Amino acid sequence: METTEPGIPQGLTKWTGDLSKLVLVVDGITLFAGVPANLLAFYIFIQKSKQRVTTIDVFLLSLTISDLIFLFFLPFRMIEASNMRWNLSNFLCSLSGFIFYATIYNSSLLLTAVSVERYLGVAFPIKYRLKRHPRYAVVVCVIIWSFPWLIAV
Known part of the structure; x- marks a missing residue:
């Protein structure tokens, strides 16, 4: 079997090369669409x-x-995908991997919290309206943001 790199079959190298291109395209679209959209959303929420x-x-x-932090670290993932190797420091490798997955967990849990909040507002409109306060949402957000740190330890 022919190899292009020591110990790696030629078919596998082609597959990882195609995968690398796909990851770069998807990440590039995500980066260039996500940064302006999230900055606009951030500005609107601050206002x-x-x-x-x-x-x-x-x-x-x-x-x-959470999405802006994800997008800030996305170029590091793109660097890795460009040649399917990590060429930066080991610390940055660990940090970017942790941030990548932590922000995905955060986003998923925050979307779940939004869904639960919407459900409570629809299922119990009067009772929930009396108890709903942004302070509770802040507590839930702190718990959600601390979740990946607790798992990592």
């Missing part, structure tokens, strides 16, 4: 926070921050 803040505002602002 809205000068008025009355709702629980949804707290969750969505936290989601926007």
Whole structure:
């Protein structure tokens, strides 16, 4: 069997090369669409926070921050995908991997919190409206943001 690199079959090298291109395209689109959209959302939430803040505002602002952190570290993933090797420091490798997955968990959990909040608002409109306060959303966001740190330890 022919190899292009020591110990790696030629078919596998072609497959990883195609995968590398796909990852770069998807990550590039995500980066160039995500940064302006999330910066705009962040600006809108900051402007809205000068008025009355709702629980949804707290969750969505936290989601926007999580997405911006993800997008900040996405170029490191793109560097790795460009040749399927990590050429930067080991610390940066660990940090970018942790941030990559932590922000994905954060985003998923924050979207779950938004769904639960919407469900409670629809299922128990009067009872939930009396108990709903942005302070509770802040507590939930702190718990969600600490979750990946607790798992990593």
